[in-house]
Amino acid sequence: MKAFFEGFASLFVDFLFLPMDWLRELELTNWWLANILNWVFILICIGAMVYWTKQLNIFKKNNEDEDDTTAHSFLG
Structure with missing residues (x-):
């Protein structure tokens, strides 16, 4: 064993x-070359945040978002 x-x-x-x-x-x-993988992940996260923010703005312009606090039964 x-x-x-x-x-x-x-x-x-x-x-x-x-x-x-x-x-x-x-x-x-x-140091820069040793941390290249970290920088790649940071850039991916930044891109995802920008995409997410743009999508939120599209839904807000179309009045499709629901931003009231009674959206869930446990909040109201």
């Missing part, structure tokens, strides 16, 4: 965490 858990630990440490070790070493030389 001990060999099973050691093999499991070896799988993660020796193989699956290698990209994380590479990013950790890369951060010492180039």
